[in-house]
Amino acid sequence: MMKGTDPFGARATLEGAADRPFYYRLRALEEAGLANLDRLPRTVKILLENVLRYCGGFATEADVKRLAGWNPAAPARVPFPFLPSRVLLQDYTGVPAVVDLAAMRSAMQRLGGDPDKINPLLPSDLVIDHSVQVDTFGTNLAFAANV
Numbered sequence: 373m374m375k376g377t378d379p380f381g382a383r384a385t386l387e388g389a390a391d392r393p394f395y396y397r398l399r400a401l402e403e404a405g406l407a408n409l410d411r412l413p414r415t416v417k418i419l420l421e422n423v424l425r426y427c428g429g430f431a432t433e434a435d436v437k438r439l440a441g442w443n444p445a446a447p448a449r450v451p452f453p454f455l456p457s458r459v460l461l462q463d464y465t466g467v468p469a470v471v472d473l474a475a476m477r478s479a480m481q482r483l484g485g486d487p488d489k490i491n492p493l494l495p496s497d498l499v500i501d502h503s504v505q506v507d508t509f510g511t512n513l514a515f516a517a518n519v
Contacts, residue, residue: 377428380404380436396424407440416442422454430455459496466498 382400386393398421401407409417420439423431431453438448461469477487508517 379428379433380406380424382424396421398424401436401440406437412442419452419454422456423452426453426455456494459492459494461496461498463498463500466496466500469496470498 378396380400382396382398383394384397386395398407398409398417401420401424402409407420412420416439420436420442423435423439427433427436435452438450439452442448473490473492477490480490481487506514506518508514
């Protein structure tokens with residue numbers, strides 16, 4: 373995953389934490405006169421932090437400035453980059469995605485390529501929460517019967 377270069381000096385370390393994680397301060401944009409955080413909705417702040425995190429890599433400085441200056445009365449009519457840190461796939465949509473990956477890996481292998489190159493760009497979790505059915509329980513044969 374392509375990380376940014378922090379052209380706005382927004383990267384900071386969380387002091388006091390044992391593993392010293394880093395984060396991107398939106399206040400750095402406000403201090404530079406690029407944003408008024410008090411008027412931005414929380415959802416825009418979340419998107420702005422993501423664009424700021426990848427600025428200089430996946431996103432550009434212009435992307436950060438455009439989103440930092442978000443105006444609901446005159447929204448920009450251009451797409452902005454968004455790269456989530458993780459993808460959560462619910463079973464109805466996730467199973468087809470996993471099947472597609474398996475098909476692409478098979479095709480890559482048939483064409484003589486390396487199937488290990490076919491992977492999601494982001495960490496992905498498949499959650500199957502309600503598709504498990506139990507028909508038999510409370511006996512020594514329950515596992516075999518349900519499988």
